[in-house]
Amino acid sequence: MSLRIVVCVKYVPDATGDRKFADDLTVDRDDVDGLLSELDEYAVEQALQIAEEADEAEVTVLTVGPEDAKDALRKALSMGADKAVHVEDDDLHGTDVMGTSLVLAKAIEKVGYDVVIAGMASTDGTMGVLPAILAERLGVPQVTLLSEVKIEGGVVTGRRDGDAASEQLEASLPAVVSVTDQSGEARYPSFKGIMAAKKKPVESLDLSDLDIEAEEVGLEGAWTAVDSAAERPARTAGTIVKDEGEGGKQLAEYLASQKFI
Amino acid sequence: MAEILVYVDHVDGAVRKPTLELLTLARRIGDPVAVALGNGAADTAAVLGEHGAVKVLTADAPEFADYLVVPKVEALQAAYEAVSPAAVLVPSSAEGKEIAARLAVRIGSGIITDAVDLEAGDEGPVATQSAFAASFTTKSRVSRGTPVITVKPNSAPVEAAPAAGAVEALTVSFSEKATGTKVTSRTPRESTGRPELTEAAIVVSGGRGVNGAENFAIIEALADSLGAAVGASRAAVDAGWYPHSNQVGQTGKSVSPQLYIASGISGAIQHRAGMQTSKTIVAINKDAEAPIFDLVDYGVVGDLFDVVPQLTEEVKSRKG
Numbered sequence: 001m002s003l004r005i006v007v008c009v010k011y012v013p014d015a016t017g018d019r020k021f022a023d024d025l026t027v028d029r030d031d032v033d034g035l036l037s038e039l040d041e042y043a044v045e046q047a048l049q050i051a052e053e054a055d056e057a058e059v060t061v062l063t064v065g066p067e068d069a070k071d072a073l074r075k076a077l078s079m080g081a082d083k084a085v086h087v088e089d090d091d092l093h094g095t096d097v098m099g100t101s102l103v104l105a106k107a108i109e110k111v112g113y114d115v116v117i118a119g120m121a122s123t124d125g126t127m128g129v130l131p132a133i134l135a136e137r138l139g140v141p142q143v144t145l146l147s148e149v150k151i152e153g154g155v156v157t158g159r160r161d162g163d164a165a166s167e168q169l170e171a172s173l174p175a176v177v178s179v180t181d182q183s184g185e186a187r188y189p190s191f192k193g194i195m196a197a198k199k200k201p202v203e204s205l206d207l208s209d210l211d212i213e214a215e216e217v218g219l220e221g222a223w224t225a226v227d228s229a230a231e232r233p234a235r236t237a238g239t240i241v242k243d244e245g246e247g248g249k250q251l252a253e254y255l256a257s258q259k260f261i
Numbered sequence: 262m263a264e265i266l267v268y269v270d271h272v273d274g275a276v277r278k279p280t281l282e283l284l285t286l287a288r289r290i291g292d293p294v295a296v297a298l299g300n301g302a303a304d305t306a307a308v309l310g311e312h313g314a315v316k317v318l319t320a321d322a323p324e325f326a327d328y329l330v331v332p333k334v335e336a337l338q339a340a341y342e343a344v345s346p347a348a349v350l351v352p353s354s355a356e357g358k359e360i361a362a363r364l365a366v367r368i369g370s371g372i373i374t375d376a377v378d379l380e381a382g383d384e385g386p387v388a389t390q391s392a393f394a395a396s397f398t399t400k401s402r403v404s405r406g407t408p409v410i411t412v413k414p415n416s417a418p419v420e421a422a423p424a425a426g427a428v429e430a431l432t433v434s435f436s437e438k439a440t441g442t443k444v445t446s447r448t449p450r451e452s453t454g455r456p457e458l459t460e461a462a463i464v465v466s467g468g469r470g471v472n473g474a475e476n477f478a479i480i481e482a483l484a485d486s487l488g489a490a491v492g493a494s495r496a497a498v499d500a501g502w503y504p505h506s507n508q509v510g511q512t513g514k515s516v517s518p519q520l521y522i523a524s525g526i527s528g529a530i531q532h533r534a535g536m537q538t539s540k541t542i543v544a545i546n547k548d549a550e551a552p553i554f555d556l557v558d559y560g561v562v563g564d565l566f567d568v569v570p571q572l573t574e575e576v577k578s579r580k581g
Contacts, residue, residue, distance in 0.1 A: 015511070016530055019393040039512065097362075098371060123511065124393070127374045128355065129362035132330065136363045141441030142330060145355055147505075157445075160329075161506065163354060163457070164272065165449045169329055171442040181512045182505050223371025223405040227387070230398050235542070235556050240549070243563025248571025251543065252579065254559045258541060260463065260520050261487070261579050 003057040003151070006113045007047045008104055008134070009040040009076055011069035012124040019124070024219060025226040026094045027124055029066065036072035039119035041186035044076045046179045047117045048187070050151050058082050060111055064092060064103050070202065077197035078189035085111055089206040094219025101130055103217060105137040106210040115156060116176045120145055131178035141171035147182040263291040263347035266340055268360065269309065269317075270352045274301025276308050278460045279352040279414040284312040286379040286417045290386050291347050293424075294318065296340045296431070298333055299325040303428055310426015312419065318343070318431040329442040330356060334363040336433045341368060343431065346407060348386050350379075353411040361411045370406025377416045377517070377538065386410065394511065394534035414459040415517045450506065458490045458507060463520045464539070466492035466509055467502075468532070470525020470547060470565055474502040479569050480524060486576040492516065492536075494526045510535035524565045528553025545569060 013019050017032035036044075044061065051057035061076040063069050064087040073084040087107050095103070108116055116138070121128035135142030143149075146158035146169070156175050160167045161182070189197070207214060215221050241250055255261050265287040270277045280295075287293035295314040297305040302319035309317050318340050324332040337360060341349060351361040353375050365372040376388035382402060388410050390399050403409065458464065465487065467480040477491075484491045493503035495510050509516055511534040521539035526532060528544070528551055536542070537556065544553045549562045561568050 015394065015534075019396070021392075021397065021399075025399075096371065098366070101366075120512070126511070127358070127362075129358050129372065129374060132359035132362045133366055136334075136366045139438065142359070143442050144329075144359065162356065163450075163459075163506070165447045167329075167444050167448075168446040169442055170445050175442075223365075223403060224373055224401055225404040226399050226401045228400045229392065232391075232396055232398055232537075235558075238542075238554075238558040238560060240554055240557070240560040240562060242549070243561050243568050245567075246571075247545070247561040247563040247568040248573075249575050251545070251559065251561050251568065251572050252575035255520070255543070255576070256579060258520075258558075260541075261576050 003051070003054045004112055004114045005047045005051060005057060005059045006108050006111055006116045007043050007059060007061045007076065007081065008116060008118040008130070009044065009061050009063050009072050010037045010122045011035070011063060011065045011072035012037045012122055015123050021229040024094065025229050026219065029068070034068050034071060036075040037119060037123045039121055039123055039181060042179050042181055042183050043117045043119045044079050044081060045186040046149055046183050048080045049184070050149070054151070060085060062104065062107055062111065063087070064100055073202055074197055075189065077200045078194045079187055080193060083200055084202040085205060086202055087205045087210070091207055091214040091218050094222060095217045096222035096224050097125070097127055097130055097133065098223045099217035099221055101133040101137055103210060103212060105134055106212060107205060108134070108138065110205070110210065114173045115151060118176070118178045120178055120180045131176050135176040138176065141175040143169050143171045143175050144178040146177060146179050149177055149179055149183065264294045264344050265291040266337070266344055266346040266349040267293045267295045267314065268337060268349070268351040268357065269295050269297040269305055270354060270357065271297060271301065271305050274304030276305050277352070278419060279412070281312045281419040282414065282417040283350045283352060283412055284309065284314060285420045286412060287350055288313045288422060289379065290381045294344055294346065296337055298336050306426050306428045310424055311421060313422035313424050314426050315424045317426055317428050319428055320431040320433050322433065324435055324439055327444055328440050329444055330359050330363065331441060332435055332439045333360050334367070335435055335439050336431060337364050338367055339433045340431055341407070348408040348410060351409070351411045353413045358411050361409050365409040368406060370409050371403035372409045373401055373403060374411045376410050376412045379410065379412065391538055394530050395537035413515065413517065455484060456488070456490045458492060458509070458514050459516055461490035461516070461518055463487050463489035463522070464492045464509070464516050464518045465489045465522045465524070466494065466526060467497055467524050468494035468526030469496040471497055471502060472525070477503055479566065483522070483569050483573045483576070486573045486580070494532050523553050524569055526553055527551045528556060
């Protein structure tokens with residue numbers, strides 16, 4: 001039977017742009033170009049590699065997001081994913097991680113899966129907890145933060161490099177996997193891939209398709225509330241000296257004046 | 262006063278500093294009740310008591326080491342049910358965040374991750390977070406259930422606050438879910454003898470300008486003269502010059518030391534995201550136009566191969 005891989009991806013504001021908050025303290029999506037979160041490219045890459053190794057596999061990319069989030073799906077399709085699912089609904093605006101994970105879990109169950117693969121974190125929210133929450137919601141093993149991953153005979157194995165130790169993990173499918181940026185560089189879409197992606201199916205779902213009530217998601221349905229967001233004051237301009245042979249000593253003098261030595 | 266559950270990060274009974282910082286924050290909003298799991302759990306009680314833990318709930322079982330994350334979630338959940346706390350605080354390590362997140366789902370609560378400060382508020386604890394590569398500061402709170410909040414290292418001082426620290430055994434029975442992901446082997450990281458990157462008071466980092474793995478000895482020598490941790494930019498890590506466990510930046514560690522010294526690092530957004538909240542920032546870079554100089558309190562435009570060794574010698578001689 002074909003190995004069903006679902007990759008969760010996020011459409012995020014470009015981290016090199018001037019990111020800010022909208023008036024309702026959600027992430028402003030209008031003034032900065034969006035794109036497929038860089039860290040999710042690693043998830044797409046590992047999904048494609050696993051699919052290439054498998055006898056038969058199908059890679060579905062899934063996102064929850066506004067209309068423009070199709071760009072992220074299109075990128076993943078052009079890298080080589082087979083099909084895409086886009087959950088889009090006006091009531092989703094302002095949804096927090098609990099709501100997003102609920103929507104993803106329902107969509108994953110609807111699509112059908114053997115393994116879910118996600119990136120280590122998004123580049124905008126940067127929480128890094130969604131894969132663990134998905135595993136909890138789906139009731140399947142979490143095999144997360146892997147630098148190496150392999151799926152063989154219905155078993156996922158991988159290496160998790162933690163602060164104190166490097167661990168080898170093993171779990172039976174179905175499972176939720178997340179991969180780090182150490183898992184292997186993501187491929188660039190080829191011209192052929194970009195052309196092929198235009199013909200690949202993108203299924204759109206809304207909340208009613210997933211039997212989710214509007215109150216369970218969105219800003220009002222969030223289980224957390226942001227009360228304020230303030231731009232961090234620019235750091236006051238420091239002293240810059242040019243090294244004329246005494247730069248190290250001058251720096252030591254500064255560190256001594258600040259009581260670091 | 263309301264009780265606050267504090268999840269203890271420890272290595273065989275030796276409590277790591279971020280947990281003591283959590284006790285400082287927990288005391289602002291209630292009475293800390295610590296939860297220590299795994300080998301050496303009961304040995305944590307003395308130091309936790311000295312820092313304000315009124316109670317220390319402990320449990321040890323092979324499952325904590327043999328299976329990933331979920332056994333710890335189930336133990337923390339058992340503690341939550343036993344104590345009915347006003348909030349649950351967990352150190353913001355990769356594992357800590359996953360434990361906290363799964364607990365939050367189970368108890369129907371919202372979660373805030375990577376708080377850098379915490380204070381009492383009219384509607385529950387208010388968490389301060391950094392957003393968008395630390396260019397914004399937000400204040401948030403959990404609006405449903407019992408707040409579950411993970412806190413980054415260096416977010417609060419460690420304070421002595423003697424309390425009972427009475428040890429109580431926590432009864433945990435594991436569900437089938439707890440043993441879903443087996444840890445088949447574990448290779449401890451070799452100790453460098455240097456402070457933990459995220460906990461260090463001083464961090465010395467090297468980037469592309471270091472130009473080779475062998476040259477990191479210069480960075481390490483400066484770090485050792487200052488008793489600092491060593492960091493590396495993504496460029497240096499991707500080039501294979503330094504381990505990923507030392508990467509500072511968006512996809513590595515986020516640090517907030519008293520002093521951050523960036524050598525041969527241009528200061529791309531990816532790196533700034535991980536160090537921008539440092540108290541004092543110093544940079545050494547050949548390129549006077551490098552964006553890192555926008556952040557610094559003191560910068561030297563020059564060749565790090567001249568400046569860093571000279572600085573190291575000067576630090577050594579001043580320290581005697």
